Amino acid sequence: MYKEFDFCEVSQELLQQLQKGAFLTVKSGNKVNTMTIAWGSLGYMWNRPVFTAMVRYSRYTYELIKDASEFTVSFPLKGQLDRTLSVCGTKSGRDIDKFKECSLTLKEGVSTETPIIDDCDLHLECRIVYSQEMNAEKLDGKIKGSSYPEGNYHVFYFGEIVKVYRKEVWV
Amino acid sequence: MYKEFDFCEVSQELLQQLQKGAFLTVKSGNKVNTMTIAWGSLGYMWNRPVFTAMVRYSRYTYELIKDASEFTVSFPLKGQLDRTLSVCGTKSGRDIDKFKECSLTLKEGVSTETPIIDDCDLHLECRIVYSQEMNAEKLDGKIKGSSYPEGNYHVFYFGEIVKVYRKEVWV
Numbered sequence: 243m244y245k246e247f248d249f250c251e252v253s254q255e256l257l258q259q260l261q262k263g264a265f266l267t268v269k270s271g272n273k274v275n276t277m278t279i280a281w282g283s284l285g286y287m288w289n290r291p292v293f294t295a296m297v298r299y300s301r302y303t304y305e306l307i308k309d310a311s312e313f314t315v316s317f318p319l320k321g322q323l324d325r326t327l328s329v330c331g332t333k334s335g336r337d338i339d340k341f342k343e344c345s346l347t348l349k350e351g352v353s354t355e356t357p358i359i360d361d362c363d364l365h366l367e368c369r370i371v372y373s374q375e376m377n378a379e380k381l382d383g384k385i386k387g388s389s390y391p392e393g394n395y396h397v398f399y400f401g402e403i404v405k406v407y408r409k410e411v412w413v
Numbered sequence: 414m415y416k417e418f419d420f421c422e423v424s425q426e427l428l429q430q431l432q433k434g435a436f437l438t439v440k441s442g443n444k445v446n447t448m449t450i451a452w453g454s455l456g457y458m459w460n461r462p463v464f465t466a467m468v469r470y471s472r473y474t475y476e477l478i479k480d481a482s483e484f485t486v487s488f489p490l491k492g493q494l495d496r497t498l499s500v501c502g503t504k505s506g507r508d509i510d511k512f513k514e515c516s517l518t519l520k521e522g523v524s525t526e527t528p529i530i531d532d533c534d535l536h537l538e539c540r541i542v543y544s545q546e547m548n549a550e551k552l553d554g555k556i557k558g559s560s561y562p563e564g565n566y567h568v569f570y571f572g573e574i575v576k577v578y579r580k581e582v583w584v
Contacts, residue, residue, distance in 0.1 A: 253424040253455070261457050283465060284424070285454025286432050288556045294454060294465075371553035374545065382542035382573075385459045402553075 243410040244352070244365075249291040249403050252364055253284055256317060259364070263327035265316045266295050267348075269356040270306040274348065276340055276359060277303045278331030279315070291403040293366050296396040302335040304397065311370055312354045313401055316362035323361060353405045364408045368401025414581040415523070420462040420574050423535055424455055427488060430535070434498035436487040437466050438519075440527040441477040445519065447511055447530060448474045449502030450486070462574040464539050467567040473506040475568065482541055483525045484572055487533035494532060524576045535579045539572025 256264075260282055267276040283294040293315060297304045307313060318327070326344045333340065341348055349360035354367040376395040378386060427435075431453055438447040454465040464486060468475045478484060489498070497515045504511065512519055520531035525538040547566040549557060 250425050250428045253428050254421050257421045257424050257455070257457060281456070281458045281460075283454040283456025283458065283463065284428070285452070285456070285465065286428060287452045287454065287467065288560050289452075292454065294456065296458065371556055372547075373551045374548055376543075377545055380544045385542055389459050 244407040275335035315366040316359040317364040319363040367405040372400040415578040446506035486537040487530040488535040490534040538576040543571040
């Protein structure tokens, strides 16, 4: 059973967990991959709730998301996947099947063809409405040095949040 | 008296109020202006909390922020400035002094030279670490038609949140 929420209601938990790690899942054709993200943004743009994800060119996820129209973000809120977050942030989907390797359960999205990770507690389903490659020219010099020493920049993916839900807790 | 907060703790109130309106204040040289914003994003990027503001080229605020290194965002949480939000969203700082016209009180920022609006309850002080002009090419067609019929696009200003605080309530 899943219960729907407004994006504002879950914002505190979401932003707190994001800093510890969440799963960005993408699908292109019959290929599915997930990667750990710790950066992103939650907002309201163009009269709709939006989650902005950041993906570096070097990522296998980039190869999939660049042709995709959706993504999902799944947040494990109870520390149950700390080890898995670490694996999915360091290994590449080019080399391993992360879902099999980490025993993650994919579940069909409610509104997206892209699945969510059912082992998590809170989920966003997003439709990509805008994307943009970073332009280093206007970036703070300190950030450029610390986050992009090799020029491996991010692409921003702005996803309209079409569904926010969590596993309902039966007490 | 002001009390500091973590950006996550205030995220729900902030995102809810943003949709009703908040004040984006900028300073360039000795010119100060504020405008009403209803769109924006709160997140964690480059290992720091970030508020992303959107400013259209046509705005007087754009003339100031394009040369600025900071901005502040002030949120009136009790409906006390609903009329003022409407004025500051429709009138231009080119034509009127919004602070005088609306009897708004500017107060020095704690960490920024840009002031905050003291009539509000919750404040963000931000240092611009990145900015980027929108590129319509990758924008959803529906949004392009509804939000930019005249091609008056936004520039994104990514501000590192250096301070989050609110007026302490004495009970």
